[in-house]
Amino acid sequence: MFTDTINKCAANAARIARLSANNPLGFWVSSAMAGAYVGLGIILISRSVICSTRPYVRW
Numbered sequence: 001m002f003t004d005t006i007n008k009c010a011a012n013a014a015r016i017a018r019l020s021a022n023n024p025l026g027f028w029v030s031s032a033m034a035g036a037y038v039g040l041g042i043i044l045i046s047r048s049v050i051c052s053t054r055p056y057v058r059w
Contacts, residue, residue: 020027 016027019030
């Protein structure tokens with residue numbers, strides 16, 4: 001039932017393992033960029049929640 005999804009996830013995991021073995025610096029740079037992207041999203045979401053609950057607070 002989920003074999004196609006599991007096979008795609010396994011192929012992606014193998015690709016990531018090859019990248020980290022062949023090019024560790026590239027792996028760490030791409031991981032840092034992904035972390036920064038997620039962090040920016042969290043900051044924007046929390047800021048929008050704060051502004052929606054307290055509309056008269058100036059930033």
